[in-house]
Amino acid sequence: MKRNIAIYILGVCISLSACGTKAHIVEIPQQAAMVENESENTAEDIESVEESIEPDMDYQSIEDKVYRNLIREMLETNVFPATEGVQCDGVPYDNKYSVMDIDDDGQDELMINFGNASSMAGMVLYIYDYNRETKEVYIEYAGWPEMTVYDNGYIKEEASHNHGRSSLYDFWPYSLLIYNDQVDKYECIANIDAWQYQILEDIDPDPKFPKEKDLDGDGIVYYDISENYYEPTLIMDNAEYDAWCEQYNEGNTKEIIWYSIISEEKYNEMFPSQAVG
Numbered sequence: 439m440k441r442n443i444a445i446y447i448l449g450v451c452i453s454l455s456a457c458g459t460k461a462h463i464v465e466i467p468q469q470a471a472m473v474e475n476e477s478e479n480t481a482e483d484i485e486s487v488e489e490s491i492e493p494d495m496d497y498q499s500i501e502d503k504v505y506r507n508l509i510r511e512m513l514e515t516n517v518f519p520a521t522e523g524v525q526c527d528g529v530p531y532d533n534k535y536s537v538m539d540i541d542d543d544g545q546d547e548l549m550i551n552f553g554n555a556s557s558m559a560g561m562v563l564y565i566y567d568y569n570r571e572t573k574e575v576y577i578e579y580a581g582w583p584e585m586t587v588y589d590n591g592y593i594k595e596e597a598s599h600n601h602g603r604s605s606l607y608d609f610w611p612y613s614l615l616i617y618n619d620q621v622d623k624y625e626c627i628a629n630i631d632a633w634q635y636q637i638l639e640d641i642d643p644d645p646k647f648p649k650e651k652d653l654d655g656d657g658i659v660y661y662d663i664s665e666n667y668y669e670p671t672l673i674m675d676n677a678e679y680d681a682w683c684e685q686y687n688e689g690n691t692k693e694i695i696w697y698s699i700i701s702e703e704k705y706n707e708m709f710p711s712q713a714v715g
Contacts (some may be wrong), residue, residue, distance in 0.1 A: 509550075533699055651673040
């Protein structure tokens with residue numbers, strides 16, 4: 439049933455017109471909150487939420503209505519929700535969203551994916567959650583859009599660039615995050631890159647390459663650059679690295695069904711002064 443929220447949010451839009459990222463909190467207005475101490479979504483609870491632009495529509499949950507208001511606010515202000523004025527770098531109709539229980543806490547989250555931005559600096563993916571008791575919307579995750587979510591609580595976020603110490607065709611640097619249910623946030627636990635003794639044939643071997651860690655002698659190790667890029671403390675050979683990866687690889691990847699935030703036609707109808715083309 440939760441998948442139907444996609445249709446609802448799109449209907450509203452049509453009728454409307456890495457690691458280390460600090461999450462910001464914004465409070466939903468008092469009238470946009472569910473009554474406290476309620477575990478189920480009753481009709482009375484949902485009705486207590488601030489009226490949206492489609493008051494005659496049915497709502498699946500409080501989160502349904504709150505998240506629709508967030509998307510409406512983003513369309514009107516061109517600012518990402520729950521941030522200190524971070525502007526959307528690009529147009530909504532080129533980007534997408536999804537609503538699902540991504541962290542398996544029993545409540546749906548809203549994901550806004552601006553992977554098609556005007557510049558690489560503006561490419562970002564946000565995961566939002568809503569606290570019914572405090573009536574707050576907050577960011578669980580903010581990072582590069584190219585990521586894989588696992589059902590054991592991990593997120594593997596690919597790096598935006600590969601300027602590391604290797605030229606391996608089958609490896610790309612990434613950050614590994616784990617869901618912390620105590621604070622309801624994803625926390626970065628490692629930034630992994632590969633290191634080759636000789637990057638290219640026409641480049642001299644790296645004199646600082648940790649040969650003592652290269653147990654199989656293939657000239658490749660993997661390391662965590664979180665604390666010190668130049669002097670990493672965690673360096674792993676192939677077998678050790680494969681064992682390290684089992685912590686997230688043992689989980690199954692989650693399928694995320696993405697939807698267009700709004701059609702180009704409807705966006706231009708809503709904001710004719712910003713119309714493109």
